[in-house]
Amino acid sequence: MHPIEEVTVPTRVIGLISGTSVDGIDAALVEISGTEFDLKVELVAGETYPYPAELRERILAVGAGVAISMAELAEIDDAIAIVFAQAAQNIQIGHQPATLIGSHGQTVYHRPPAKREIDQKTLLPSKNAINRVSPHSPLGYSLQLGRGELIAHLTAITTVSNFRVADIAIGGHGAPLVPRVDAYLLSHPQEGRCIQNIGGIGNVAYIPPRYGDWLSKIRAWDTGPGNSLLDLAVEHLSAGAKTYDEDGNWAATGTPYHPLVEQWLNQDYFHLPPPKSTGRELFGVTYLHECLKDAQVYQLNAADILATLTELTSASIVHSYRTFLPEMPQQVLLCGGGSRNLYLKQRLQLLLTSIPVLTTDEVGLSADFKEAIAFAILAYWRHLGIPGNLPIATGAPQEVLLGEIHQSQF
Template identity: 70%
Template sequence: MVRVIGLMSGTSVDGIDAALVEISGKDLDIQIELIAAQTYPYPPKLREKILWVCAGEAISMQEFAELDDAIACSFADAAQCIQNNKAASHEKAILIGSHGQTVYHRPPVPLKYRDIKSSTSPSSSLGYSLQLGRGELIAHLTNTTTISNFRSADIATGGQGAPLVPRIDAALLSHPQENRCVQNIGGISNVAYLPARQGDWLEKIRGWDTGPGNSLLDLAVYQLSNGAKTYDENGDWAASGNICQTLVEEWLQHEYFHTPPPKSTGRELFGVDYLKQCFADAAKYQLSPADFLATLTELTAASIVENYRLFLPQLPQRVLLCGGGSRNLYLQNRLRSRLGEVPVTTTDEFGLNADFKEAIAFAVLAYWRQMENPGNLPSATGANQEVLLGDIHQFRAM
């Protein structure tokens, strides 16, 4: 068994999730034990700066460098804090897997949309994804070998760079007889479809970003509460409103929901500008704040189920939720309503902490990188091949 720290901050930018994990085994045959987990909020001014940049705010290169350093320092602090957690005892982690903070994500350009004449190089159609919080600084500050920049290798081979979690889900949550969907609801929602472990099941795994998760809801709550709230706890505010189904159907016509996977997205598409359009669309219906939130929550639920119906070989036999949105009880209920008899639960019930599953995943990806096991699934990301994920920043005691 080795101890690894996984660090993750998603598109909601609500803090750094840190997970201290013990891992053993190789490739898909691994066992994990969660020793300690905690979310460490960003300093308010740093979070505000990150959100500005994610929304397209222009900054100088000096400011960019300072932001990169500040995020790395926050990630290093989180790693040191989780290492010193009472549950961690005195055994030190030998490795850190740091996802960093995504500030920009551009999916690859599908062949049919490429303008060959304007292409300056063969790589012009590749995607691009930028995570700040440089691993070499985290390694230096924590005195621990750190692996970061997990998405770039998949993107370099034609992949989306996302989602990277399906291979971990396959190792930890697949079932011999049951077809499952593992649905992460962070700022953006993503799914891993896990067919029953029979025959060439690994090649049949699929994964993609289904669309908005909490990002639009959090932005709307902040705006509707004049900054008093940052999220809708348990979905209580939305639950007090009425859904405008006509508006949901209008929003579901968005091209992204009907684009076949592999596909990925982020705040660049479902962010501040999209929310402004949602408010404009809703104006003619004279919705109350609660009605608007109920309708926006329904969009998240409806877009998830619409993706299942359009792009899965069949509906899953079970859906396992994780991420912050898995704690939104109203959203859970709306998913159950739309999925009918398909059971909807959380990964907690199957031994994997729903709040910290993404942080655990990056601990596993770091472990796999160190073991020289591939981390991506081409059937999920669209990459040309399996590759090692992450840049290693080695710490060597002098």
């Protein structure tokens, strides 16, 4: 049982997030009650608000590593905060107002911590560690733009933001952060479940049956590419006419080339044991161009390329289950934008054979807005003084409070 601060408990909370696909801001207005085992959530309203086209292009450029000045970075930071604040204001129209906002912001850079022994007292590499990466990067780093203090000022609502930094500061990945929420909302008394989010990057939370010491048996990590490569490929192959493959219809007209998928699955990340996290820094534009170069050798057409990249997403998910889970789940529940890709879902079901592949909608939690709901809950927990990370998922040595609280001045 965690100590709870003596505060007025906010029950109407807004969750805000834009994922690595940068396709818009998911906003969820929710009613929350309880704390952990008795946690209950009702989605009052959910909406996705697209970024202005120019801002989206600037965000994608920064995420791809384009050099900008500090002044330009500050401008983008402010612009993201403003559209996040507008999303928070719009989602409340016609409803009773919220008393708290949880804003994940927009990730533009993510660097996992080095895979090596770290002295937890000094957070420096152990003298006995073998440094396989830069000796100056023993800790991870993750940057989310859209500063919470400005959102709090513009909305006049207390805002919690910067959720990842506390976990990273003690040696964790700062990702994935949603498994603790998944555990309390989506566990089942008899069935083991994989909650598979497919955003720009895919991540899984394996939730064992809810009995005994079940919380200690949860496993979670980033599985690899979700929609990131697919969206980039669609934009490239359509010469900018499309930004995503609706329902996977384009890919469904092609044929996946399995020897190429097997070649791509040799990438080191897929074989790295959890805890682990990744982002567009690995599975981004450069990686896509390498994939396209590989596909040229086999003279694949556009539809075949999309089908093969879709197969990589589904095959990498299933590969990670079979490699790193203590046992296969009895059920897979999809959420995120990729859950609407019918072709991707079909390929996953084919690879998982008899294990049912459903969406979280089918068990009562919105697949479209689950991530936004999760950050509303993480803000709620932060307000109550309840830790939000799950150390076995992030690799952190202990539970910590997640998020920085920015009080409204009104």
